[in-house]
Amino acid sequence: MQRLNQIFTKQSTYVPILAIILGLIVGAIVMWMGGFNPFEAYKAMLVKIFGTTYDFGEAIRQVTPLIFTGLSVAFAFRAGLFNIGAEGQFIMGMTAATWVGINTDLPWFIHLPLAVLAGGLAGAIWSGLAGWLKASRGINEVISTIMLNWIAYYFANFMVRVVMIEKGQNRSQDVLPSASASIDWLSALMDNARVHWGTVIALLCSGIFYYILWKTRQGYELRASGHNADAAFYAGINVKGSIVKAMMISGAFAGLGGAFEILGVFKSMAVMNAQPGYGFDGIAVSLLGGNNPFGIVFGAILFGFLSYGSQGMNFELEVPNEIIRIVIGSVIFFVASHGIVKWFLKPFFKKRREEKKGAA
Amino acid sequence: MEQRPIVAELKGITKRFPGIVANDNISLQLRKGEIHALLGENGAGKSTLMNILFGLYQPDEGHIEINGSPVVIDGAGKAIELRIGMVHQHFKLVKPFTVAENIILGNEPTKGATIDIKSANERVKQISEQYGLKVDPRVKIEDITVGMQQRVEILKTLYRGADILIFDEPTAVLTVQEIEELIVILRNLAREGKSIILITHKLKEIMEIADTCTVIRRGKVIGSVSVKESNERQLAEMMVGRSVSFQVDKQKSKPGKPVLEVKDLVVPGEHGKPVVDHVTFDIRAGEVFGIAGVDGNGQTQLIEAITGMRKASGGSVKVLGKELLGTSVRTVTEAGVSHIPEDRHKHGLVLDFSVSENMVLNNYYKEPFTHKGLLNYKAMDENAKKLAEQFDVRMSGIHTEARSLSGGNQQKAIIARELTRDPELIIAVQPTRGLDVGAIEFVHKQLIEARNAGKAVLLVSFELEELYGLSDRLAVIYEGRFMGQMEADEKNEEQIGLMMAGNAMGAAAGHTG
Ligand SMILES: Nc1ncnc2c1ncn2[C@@H]1O[C@H](COP(=O)(O)OP(=O)(O)OP(=O)(O)O)[C@@H](O)[C@H]1O
Ligand SMILES: [Mg+2]
Numbered sequence: 001m002q003r004l005n006q007i008f009t010k011q012s013t014y015v016p017i018l019a020i021i022l023g024l025i026v027g028a029i030v031m032w033m034g035g036f037n038p039f040e041a042y043k044a045m046l047v048k049i050f051g052t053t054y055d056f057g058e059a060i061r062q063v064t065p066l067i068f069t070g071l072s073v074a075f076a077f078r079a080g081l082f083n084i085g086a087e088g089q090f091i092m093g094m095t096a097a098t099w100v101g102i103n104t105d106l107p108w109f110i111h112l113p114l115a116v117l118a119g120g121l122a123g124a125i126w127s128g129l130a131g132w133l134k135a136s137r138g139i140n141e142v143i144s145t146i147m148l149n150w151i152a153y154y155f156a157n158f159m160v161r162v163v164m165i166e167k168g169q170n171r172s173q174d175v176l177p178s179a180s181a182s183i184d185w186l187s188a189l190m191d192n193a194r195v196h197w198g199t200v201i202a203l204l205c206s207g208i209f210y211y212i213l214w215k216t217r218q219g220y221e222l223r224a225s226g227h228n229a230d231a232a233f234y235a236g237i238n239v240k241g242s243i244v245k246a247m248m249i250s251g252a253f254a255g256l257g258g259a260f261e262i263l264g265v266f267k268s269m270a271v272m273n274a275q276p277g278y279g280f281d282g283i284a285v286s287l288l289g290g291n292n293p294f295g296i297v298f299g300a301i302l303f304g305f306l307s308y309g310s311q312g313m314n315f316e317l318e319v320p321n322e323i324i325r326i327v328i329g330s331v332i333f334f335v336a337s338h339g340i341v342k343w344f345l346k347p348f349f350k351k352r353r354e355e356k357k358g359a360a
Numbered sequence: 361m362e363q364r365p366i367v368a369e370l371k372g373i374t375k376r377f378p379g380i381v382a383n384d385n386i387s388l389q390l391r392k393g394e395i396h397a398l399l400g401e402n403g404a405g406k407s408t409l410m411n412i413l414f415g416l417y418q419p420d421e422g423h424i425e426i427n428g429s430p431v432v433i434d435g436a437g438k439a440i441e442l443r444i445g446m447v448h449q450h451f452k453l454v455k456p457f458t459v460a461e462n463i464i465l466g467n468e469p470t471k472g473a474t475i476d477i478k479s480a481n482e483r484v485k486q487i488s489e490q491y492g493l494k495v496d497p498r499v500k501i502e503d504i505t506v507g508m509q510q511r512v513e514i515l516k517t518l519y520r521g522a523d524i525l526i527f528d529e530p531t532a533v534l535t536v537q538e539i540e541e542l543i544v545i546l547r548n549l550a551r552e553g554k555s556i557i558l559i560t561h562k563l564k565e566i567m568e569i570a571d572t573c574t575v576i577r578r579g580k581v582i583g584s585v586s587v588k589e590s591n592e593r594q595l596a597e598m599m600v601g602r603s604v605s606f607q608v609d610k611q612k613s614k615p616g617k618p619v620l621e622v623k624d625l626v627v628p629g630e631h632g633k634p635v636v637d638h639v640t641f642d643i644r645a646g647e648v649f650g651i652a653g654v655d656g657n658g659q660t661q662l663i664e665a666i667t668g669m670r671k672a673s674g675g676s677v678k679v680l681g682k683e684l685l686g687t688s689v690r691t692v693t694e695a696g697v698s699h700i701p702e703d704r705h706k707h708g709l710v711l712d713f714s715v716s717e718n719m720v721l722n723n724y725y726k727e728p729f730t731h732k733g734l735l736n737y738k739a740m741d742e743n744a745k746k747l748a749e750q751f752d753v754r755m756s757g758i759h760t761e762a763r764s765l766s767g768g769n770q771q772k773a774i775i776a777r778e779l780t781r782d783p784e785l786i787i788a789v790q791p792t793r794g795l796d797v798g799a800i801e802f803v804h805k806q807l808i809e810a811r812n813a814g815k816a817v818l819l820v821s822f823e824l825e826e827l828y829g830l831s832d833r834l835a836v837i838y839e840g841r842f843m844g845q846m847e848a849d850e851k852n853e854e855q856i857g858l859m860m861a862g863n864a865m866g867a868a869a870g871h872t873g
Contacts, residue, residue, distance in 0.1 A: 215734055216735065217725050218733075220735055223710075223713070228710045228711065228712070230706045230707050232710070234689065234722075235721045235722040235724075236688065236690030238688075
């Protein structure tokens with residue numbers, strides 16, 4: 001009992017875990033109401049993720065871009081900005097990486113880094129635009145990034161259809177092998193699962209996120225501007241410059257994610273029928289991770305695994321996609337709303353307090 | 361007096377925060393119809409205790425009795441149910457709503473499915489008249505003064521039926537005039553049988569209206585005294601544990617070279633009329649220059665223009681001969697200007713930063729705090745420890761968020777930071793707002809020491825005594841213009857009063873002389 005209490009007093013550990021469980025329970029109820037066996041469904045999900053090395057590799061592939069976009073949204077948020085545009089920055093990253101991947105013939109150790117950097121830079125410029133609009137004209141970044149998402153989307157489709165098209169196909173030409181980010185030997189070990197270096201870079205980026213914000217002078221300025229722009233201004237910090245910088249770093253994360261999605265996974269860029277949604281999922285991931293760079297890695301794993309594993313529920317039990325989305329949504333809902341979880345816990349706390357009183 | 365019934369009793373309240381005991385076995389009795397002052401040093405635990413009574417914190421030990429029966433107050437809702445109301449130092453009003461709408465918020469009278477705003481207006485008006493609050497229920501919050509907003513907060517608690525009213529430093533944000541009006545209101549409330557707990561650092565106010573005063577030091581009750589049988593000196597001693605000097609000792613100034621030269625400074629206002637209108641003055645090394653005036657006459661804009669935080673449309677601001685108008689805040693800081701800002705929460709601190717990070721808010725980029733672009737937390741921590749010790753900033757530790765410091769300790773942290781940067785010019789706006797008498801004495805000494813060491817000090821204050829005590833020269837500002845400047849020792853209080861009301865110096869002299 002004592003030990004149990006100890007484990008459960010540290011709120012930061014039990015709240016997210018409990019939130020996930022609560023979310024899964026609500027998901028289970030929804031599935032049960034829809035006439036599906038929730039236990040079977042969750043089993044199918046676990047099997048889908050951990051059943052084979054191929055699936056496991058693919059689940060990791062699913063997680064990787066979410067780390068990038070999650071970091072992107074969170075970085076901006078730490079600097080007091082709402083970057084709804086990780087989506088567009090991701091798309092710009094894909095487009096730039098594809099273009100460099102197709103068009104330059106270089107040895108791989110130059111070509112690949114160049115293509116990756118092009119992606120990151122494209123994302124940075126795209127978000128920097130929104131940052132500049134806010135700093136110089138006071139235009140709300142939520143609105144400008146949403147608009148920029150659409151511009152990026154149509155621009156990318158234009159580039160694929162007109163400039164980079166593979167004849168007779170609805171996609172671009174393939175990027176040259178020298179620009180591939182696949183980890184071929186690991187991929188071979190995992191039944192050709194599309195594992196790539198992007199995952200490693202994503203983890204590195206979460207470290208860079210931490211390093212920039214909490215170890216550098218820049219980071220101090222960004223955080224000060226984010227928490228209290230008036231005080232930052234009083235302190236002589238260039239708040240407008242901070243806005244642009246924060247947006248650019250944020251966009252670079254998303255752009256890198258886009259680059260790796262092409263160079264590591266698809267090897268060509270398809271014409272999109274809708275915005276692909278990586279950036280929007282990134283908002284959920286940053287929420288899940290509490291805007292903490294390491295929390296985001298876990299958030300991305302949770303989100304990525306849930307969405308990958310749900311394909312298992314879909315195939316095996318024919319649970320419709322809508323219900324799967326409800327399951328994922330309710331997990332996120334509970335994780336994001338700490339308050340509700342604590343409210344659920346309140347009766348337990350009260351009891352404990354009363355016990356303590358009784359003993360005294 | 362003694363036979364009045366006890367309406368609220370705190371019994372053995374203890375509240376701990378990590379690393380600090382904020383309330384240590386505190387007991388307190390509040391009687392019906394009395395005004396009970398709570399006095400204590402910054403960080404003594406007054407706000408914490410009142411937050412417990414209002415249900416915002418739970419005590420670790422002890423309990424509360426209301427009208428003789430034990431209660432558990434586990435939220436503001438419960439407190440309101442028990443007829444307890446609190447007027448916080450920072451108001452919680454919805455700006456675009458009217459007075460009445462704010463007051464009924466969360467407790468709206470309905471007529472069918474719609475809010476019965478008419479009867480709300482009437483009810484608000486009636487309460488307002490009963491206690492002499494003189495608030496018009498139909499005006500919007502954003503259009504009324506801070507003093508009026510506070511009355512709306514008072515009305516809100518009364519509307520919800522509060523019999524026990526808690527005021528946490530209500531006079532800290534008010535002008536002299538507004539304080540006098542508030543005192544009348546508090547008297548009316550007590551006469552109508554309301555019981556009032558009043559936190560204030562101003563001993564005069566306690567002497568003027570409180571019946572009882574409970575003194576807290578470092579979380580413990582030192583004693584409760586009947587105010588009639590006490591005096592300011594005794595209260596101050598009880599609170600600080602030593603005798604406090606209310607006078608500022610200082611020799612006549614020996615002014616040196618000019619440090620700040622302001623010439624024909626004009627700051628445009630929103631409605632075309634300038635808010636700072638051709639202001640000219642200079643401050644020499646070793647001199648304190650005070651600016652008197654009623655709040656809202658351009659003081660804020662004048663200071664912001666000098667510190668580079670606001671654009672001016674004309675004139676010149678020179679520090680040690682260097683023109684600073686039109687440059688950046690950073691340039692002004694680098695020129696040797698430090699600034700204790702008027703609004704500590706808006707400008708002075710990043711509340712979510714640790715105390716240690718806040719202590720380097722405007723020199724974080726300098727060695728040793730930044731080394732080759734990287735932050736040096738060890739140096740920051742050492743700096744914070746040193747400053748906290750030197751200025752007696754009390755807190756649970758330098759790594760706690762600035763948010764968790766008591767109001768007065770937040771102010772002390774800012775003062776510590778600004779005075780120890782070795783500035784040439786110290787701009788201090790309301791530097792002692794929210795400080796206890798001991799801390800005020802200390803800060804005044806520090807300012808005078810800085811002046812004796814050859815710094816120039818620009819002081820803006822609404823406390824005339826503070827201005828008179830510290831300043832070597834004085835100016836009075838009215839509607840953005842200087843009504844006149846004078847040496848402090850030839851000041852004439854009556855004349856200054858007239859100037860604050862808009863009479864120019866010569867004209868004022870004509871009236872009085
Ligand atoms: N949430 C908190 N977490 C940690 N420490 C806290 C918290 N709230 C208050 N404290 C600490 O408790 C002590 C008492 O604070 P409190 O605000 O009650 O002081 P106070 O008497 O109101 O002082 P002041 O006159 O400066 O307003 C302070 O040392 C403060 O740092
Ligand atoms: Mg307080």
